[in-house]
Amino acid sequence: MGEIWEGFKDAYNLLISFDEEVYKIILLSLYVSLTATFVSSFFSVPAGIFLGIVDFKFKKVVVRGIYTLMSMPPVIAGLVVFLLISRKGPFGFLGLSFTPAAMIIAQTCLVIPIITGIVYNGTKQKGQRIKMVAKTLGADKFQTLSLLLKELRVNVFTGIVTGYGRAISEVGAVMIVGGNIKGYTRVMTTSIAMLQSMGDYSMAIAIGIVLIMISFVINGILYNFQQGE
Amino acid sequence: MKLGKKKIFSLALILVLVIALLSGCVQTAPTEETSKEVKNSSIILATTTSTENSGLLDYLLPVFEKDTGIKVKVVAVGTGKALKMGEDGEADVLLVHAKSSEEAFVKAGHGLERFDVMYNDFVIIGPKNDPAKLYENASNDVIKAFKLINKGNAKFVSRGDDSGTHKKEKKFWEEAGIEPKGDWYLSAGKGMGDVIQMANEIEGYTLSDRATYLSMKDKIDLEILVEGDNKLFNQYGVIAVNPNKNEKINNDGAQKFIDWILGEKAQGLIKAFGKDKFSKPLFIPNAR
Numbered sequence: 457m458g459e460i461w462e463g464f465k466d467a468y469n470l471l472i473s474f475d476e477e478v479y480k481i482i483l484l485s486l487y488v489s490l491t492a493t494f495v496s497s498f499f500s501v502p503a504g505i506f507l508g509i510v511d512f513k514f515k516k517v518v519v520r521g522i523y524t525l526m527s528m529p530p531v532i533a534g535l536v537v538f539l540l541i542s543r544k545g546p547f548g549f550l551g552l553s554f555t556p557a558a559m560i561i562a563q564t565c566l567v568i569p570i571i572t573g574i575v576y577n578g579t580k581q582k583g584q585r586i587k588m589v590a591k592t593l594g595a596d597k598f599q600t601l602s603l604l605l606k607e608l609r610v611n612v613f614t615g616i617v618t619g620y621g622r623a624i625s626e627v628g629a630v631m632i633v634g635g636n637i638k639g640y641t642r643v644m645t646t647s648i649a650m651l652q653s654m655g656d657y658s659m660a661i662a663i664g665i666v667l668i669m670i671s672f673v674i675n676g677i678l679y680n681f682q683q684g685e
Numbered sequence: 686m687k688l689g690k691k692k693i694f695s696l697a698l699i700l701v702l703v704i705a706l707l708s709g710c711v712q713t714a715p716t717e718e719t720s721k722e723v724k725n726s727s728i729i730l731a732t733t734t735s736t737e738n739s740g741l742l743d744y745l746l747p748v749f750e751k752d753t754g755i756k757v758k759v760v761a762v763g764t765g766k767a768l769k770m771g772e773d774g775e776a777d778v779l780l781v782h783a784k785s786s787e788e789a790f791v792k793a794g795h796g797l798e799r800f801d802v803m804y805n806d807f808v809i810i811g812p813k814n815d816p817a818k819l820y821e822n823a824s825n826d827v828i829k830a831f832k833l834i835n836k837g838n839a840k841f842v843s844r845g846d847d848s849g850t851h852k853k854e855k856k857f858w859e860e861a862g863i864e865p866k867g868d869w870y871l872s873a874g875k876g877m878g879d880v881i882q883m884a885n886e887i888e889g890y891t892l893s894d895r896a897t898y899l900s901m902k903d904k905i906d907l908e909i910l911v912e913g914d915n916k917l918f919n920q921y922g923v924i925a926v927n928p929n930k931n932e933k934i935n936n937d938g939a940q941k942f943i944d945w946i947l948g949e950k951a952q953g954l955i956k957a958f959g960k961d962k963f964s965k966p967l968f969i970p971n972a973r
């Protein structure tokens with residue numbers, strides 16, 4: 457119990473000390489996960505809407521594939537990305553292994569199916585009804601689509617928040633492709649795993665508390681955004 | 686009627702299970718005259734990643750279990766964490782390699798006594814083309830080699846996890862009068878195997894124990910460039926954790942393990958380990 461209490465005290469001291477290393481770790485976590493979420497959204501939101509309103513052959517298989525990938529273990533994503541970008545791999549010439557870019561790629565692979573799946577689900581439920589309403593009001597194709605986007609606002613944000621939550625909290629993929637290099641690819645989750653293996657529990661707890669707080673704040677902002685308008 | 690049959694069947698099943706359980710307990714109880722409790726049939730060994738990664742423990746422990754009937758649960762971590770586990774009373778016995786820290790551990794009353802078990806050595810490994818020219822100019826002088834790495838346009842990957850290897854590496858930088866900082870110095874905070882992989886990937890240098898390097902040699906393009914310096918000598922010690930820590934510590938099992946690993950049989954096994962694969966032993970036993 458003493459150790460946990462110490463951890464809380466350390467967390468407080470960490471945050472007010474403005475220790476450069478700690479803030480580097482926190483900022484890198486945010487940078488990697490937010491970038492991955494942004495890149496994923498760019499592809500996933502249109503893909504999810506498209507899947508929801510357009511019928512084509514093999515659609516069932518595609519959807520099932522996306523649902524399966526939604527629960528892909530981060531370690532597997534990390535392993536696959538690592539094999540592709542490592543020096544012996546097909547993209548070895550890019551020299552991406554153990555860089556923040558590699559971490560963004562791995563997390564993007566994890567987040568794309570999640571956002572796509574959630575957006576698709578929402579579109580499937582509301583899409584038909586909105587199409588009907590738009591038709592009755594005599595809207596053209598473009599107006600229908602903008603109405604659809606407006607109605608799907610909540611689903612899109614839910615998808616983005618869920619995807620971001622997955623990215624910021626995973627450790628398996630970034631550990632493999634980033635390598636937890638001090639001051640370069642070390643993020644909050646890999647720090648916690650490392651500090652635990654070094655027996656430095658109080659510092660691990662401290663960074664854990666920071667991680668939870670940041671998630672809370674970011675989720676709060678996104679939630680307000682979702683509720684607003 | 687059907688229900689009755691079901692009931693009888695399930696009762697019989699329960700009876701069979703209970704008998705099986707009881708006979709199981711009887712079998713696992715040691716057959717010596719001392720009626721030991723079941724908890725004494727397993728110990729927790731906190732050790733370093735190198736003893737596990739090299740395969741030494743997988744080779745030794747089944748023999749120990751056969752000889753004594755004691756099961757060993759291995760927790761492979763860095764030396765720093767292993768000592769911390771001992772301090773917290775989370776392990777019964779330690780097999781680690783950082784002599785000064787181990788002696789301090791015993792002095793502070795966390796452990797009972799420290800014994801030499803065996804040694805192996807560290808090597809500096811790096812890419813075949815050797816950009817810092819270690820092999821040419823410092824093939825048996827570790828401090829000079831570290832200076833060359835720092836001067837040359839070369840990357841160095843450090844364990845950075847407070848392990849025995851990391852402690853050793855920090856000492857070498859200190860002796861070389863270099864503060865390891867900058868773009869060329871990557872502190873990974875990972876185990877030996879991971880660090881070797883990383884050095885291989887970015888074509889950098891690292892300090893590794895010979896055993897882990899040899900066990901991975903076929904999968905990587907790194908070569909031994911510096912070896913044979915006395916400073917690279919790596920002594921392993923075994924310590925029983927002080928049983929006053931808590932109720933759960935199995936001191937009896939820990940003592941049995943220590944006696945066994947220092948004994949002639951185990952020392953002979955250690956000497957034979959790796960000979961067939963690498964044509965020389967990975968660890969040299971030196972228990973007194």
